[in-house]
Amino acid sequence: xxxxxxxxxxxxxxxxxxxxxxxxxxxxxxxxxxxxxxxxxxxxxxxxxxxxxxxxxxxxxxxxxxxxxxxxxxxxxxxxxxxxxxxxxxxxxxxxxxxxxxxxxxxxxxxxxxxxxxxxxxxxxxxxxxxxxxxxxxxxxxxxxxxxxxxxxxxxxxxxxxxxxxxxxxxxxxxxxxxxxxxxxxxxxxxxxxxxxxxxxxxxxxxxxxxxxxxxxxxxxxxxxxxxxxxxxxxxxxxxxxxxxxxxxxxxxxxxxxxxxxxxxxxxxxxxxxxxxxxxxx
Numbered sequence: 001x002x003x004x005x006x007x008x009x010x011x012x013x014x015x016x017x018x019x020x021x022x023x024x025x026x027x028x029x030x031x032x033x034x035x036x037x038x039x040x041x042x043x044x045x046x047x048x049x050x051x052x053x054x055x056x057x058x059x060x061x062x063x064x065x066x067x068x069x070x071x072x073x074x075x076x077x078x079x080x081x082x083x084x085x086x087x088x089x090x091x092x093x094x095x096x097x098x099x100x101x102x103x104x105x106x107x108x109x110x111x112x113x114x115x116x117x118x119x120x121x122x123x124x125x126x127x128x129x130x131x132x133x134x135x136x137x138x139x140x141x142x143x144x145x146x147x148x149x150x151x152x153x154x155x156x157x158x159x160x161x162x163x164x165x166x167x168x169x170x171x172x173x174x175x176x177x178x179x180x181x182x183x184x185x186x187x188x189x190x191x192x193x194x195x196x197x198x199x200x201x202x203x204x205x206x207x208x209x210x211x212x213x214x215x216x217x218x219x220x221x222x223x224x225x226x227x228x229x230x231x232x233x234x235x236x237x238x239x240x241x242x243x244x245x246x247x248x249x250x251x252x253x254x255x256x257x258x259x260x261x262x263x264x265x266x267x268x269x270x271x272x273x274x275x276x277x278x279x280x281x282x
């Protein structure tokens with residue numbers, strides 16, 4: 001009875017801040033401004049299919065890049081000494097101590113046509129060399145207000161969420177398992193392909209979930225780094241609740257559909273992750 005009593009505050013917290021908002025979203029999604037039950041909010045979403053496409057494509061690209069960068073980094077960190085790990089983890093997590101918007105504004109100053117990156121390239125004579133080789137007349141590289149800048153912002157902000165779970169899983173792999181594979185004649189490449197990678201898949205799947213979900217619903221990055229040229233789901237939902245086209249019913253319907261799609265993606269990834277705890281046959 002005492003344990004149940006201790007759980008009451010957590011149940012109340014979840015009911016107020018998790019269950020109640022979900023109930024409100026569902027109620028708004030299936031009702032009209034007049035108060036009647038309707039499905040028009042979902043049927044009107046067809047005009048916003050490009051926003052769904054852009055959101056999932058850019059979030060998928062950012063997630064893939066995070067895997068390509070985060071997995072090797074996590075793997076090599078697991079082989080380093082304890083001191084190197086501590087310093088590396090501190091440097092990885094250090095940007096997360098800053099406000100999300102401040103980090104984004106910093107990238108805006110870096111990627112601007114007259115930003116620090118273009119100034120550095122100009123000082124090094126890169127543009128002069130390009131103009132001499134290709135006969136062009138460029139003085140900067142346009143990076144801001146592009147989809148590439150949005151993906152870069154996603155990767156920068158969410159990369160730690162890929163590194164941490166992958167590193168945690170790889171670090172816990174029993175060295176005796178690797179030694180056994182080596183004793184059976186497996187070289188370094190085969191040990192990684194047949195032992196380390198299969199055992200690290202749960203961490204990869206956790207990282208994919210932790211990166212993809214916030215990336216697909218972001219809105220500040222697309223507005224600040226993309227210049228508002230690419231409409232993402234986060235922007236679309238914000239417009240329905242805070243913009244001139246105030247329509248919380250449509251915004252709730254879009255949010256509900258997005259949640260269902262994300263949950264389906266998570267279920268599929270968890271399904272693929274089943275049975276990955278074992279080591280593949282050498």
